[in-house]
Amino acid sequence: MRKWGPLVAVCLGTFMLLLDVTIVTVALPAMAGALNASLSDLQWVIDIYALALAALLMGAGSAADTVGRRKVYVVGTVLFALASLACGLSTGSGMLVAMRCVQGVGGAAMFATTLSLLGSHYQGRDRGVAFGVWGSVSGAAAALGPVLGGLLTQDLDWRWIFFVNLPVSVVAVVMTLRYVRESRGAAGQRLDVWGTLSWTVFAGAVTYAVIRANAVGWGSSRTLVMFVVAVLALVAFLLVERKVAHPMLDPRLFRGSSFVAVMLAAFALNAAAFGVLPYTSIWLQTVLGFSPLKGGLVMVPLAAAAFVVAALSGRLLHGAPARYTVGGGLVLIGAGELAMTVLKGSSGWTALLAGLIVAGVGVGLVNPALSQAALASVPPYRAGMAGGSVNTFRQLGYALGVALFGTLAADRMARSLTGHAPDPHGTAQALAGGGAQGILAHVPQSARAATGLAMRTAFTSGLDAAALWAGVVGIVAGVLALWLVRPQEHQAPPAGPAADGTPAVPDRAGSAV
Incomplete structure (x- = not known):
């Protein structure tokens, strides 16, 4: 068990955090009824989790390389568990959205460290086996999410899609503390604070603008202001990343x-x-x-x-x-x-x-x-950096996809209901929100x-x-x-191996949904 203990610990956390990307999908109607949630609320329940992953994934990986990957993984798992408990106890849609955001913060800390931890424990053939098992677990989590969510929602209650994370989190933390050793990145590496903040503002502003566009209009001042904020934040991010010594994404x-x-x-x-x-x-x-x-x-x-x-x-x-x-x-x-x-x-x-x-x-x-x-x-x-970036763009794609396609669907519903409902727009919003x-x-x-x-x-x-x-x-x-x-043909690296002596890990942050 000592040999494969790190793999089990990492896979438990990976399965749990990726399961929560898709497990809420089938519970949305039950949530809407229990919390009197609107379409916008439901979009945020899904989006805020993916958005937190997209916004913080690269920054969390940078922080883990600096302060320790095991430490960040454990802190992220504990935060994820506490937020899951709060999600399940939510009394309103606002509380649920807020706690889903905290869940995403914890998930980002976990996701950003998974393969780096495996890379520091396994070499050669064992590393290939570990990465293969991790990939299979990641795929299984995305596939089982809707089915497990349906089972829990139907036989127990939608709140159990969050409560189920608690025992898994406890086992993951105990096994991590027992079997996983600490590792860090290159000596002298620092957390890219301003890069993380500007990227977070960009991702949040553009998603907010898209979600609110159907309610206030694509050409409204509120929507346009948020798009301007997103553009300015993106420009700031690119400028910051060009200046810092250790960028999380080199422009x-x-x-x-x-x-x-x-x-x-x-x-x-x-x-x-x-x-x-x-x-x-x-x-x-x-x-x-x-x-x-x-x-x-x-x-x-x-x-x-x-x-x-x-x-x-x-x-x-x-x-x-x-x-x-x-x-x-x-x-x-x-x-x-x-x-x-x-x-x-x-x-x-x-x-x-x-x-x-x-x-x-x-x-x-x-x-x-x-x-x-x-x-x-x-x-x-x-x-x-490439591994963290590809998964950041995946999560951003999911967040914006849910927001954009939901807005387009509701707009088309409103047009279809014109002449059949006294308030086509309001009826479409309620219909798309499960009402x-x-x-x-x-x-x-x-x-x-x-x-x-x-x-x-x-x-x-x-x-x-x-x-x-x-x-x-x-x-x-x-x-x-x-x-x-x-x-592509690339030049040789300008620096040596990581401070802990481990070779470069191909992918800092997973490849699943």
């Missing part, structure tokens, strides 16, 4: 077309493949009347296809150029999303089946190749059949619009990857 890497294309691919992967799924889950449960478990099982074809194809492609396509696997996979994701734009008011879940499978095949092709493509696009001594049954309860019995058909038609038109744009994102990103990703 000069963006001079390479391959690096740019890989970051766009990482963003598009999570946005296109997963950004529409929360609203699909709401449609399944609140419009079609599925149970949380049955709603979660509908997502299984995507997860199963991704899992099988990832396993096969790792064997059969080993050594294949990354531009074909990444670019081709993104095109398939886009095609799968376009195949789901066939919903009508009378459609059932089987209308999604073909598109889910095609998108899952695409995810399975992209996932194993994306991190390697990121590493190949930078000099070897920037491997940790279908509440709307019908206030409609006279004689008009419920017509109102129900109008709502089903409106919701499916919204899903079609969101899936259409998700498909466009996937295909455009895939074409850019096919065009721009190329093998």
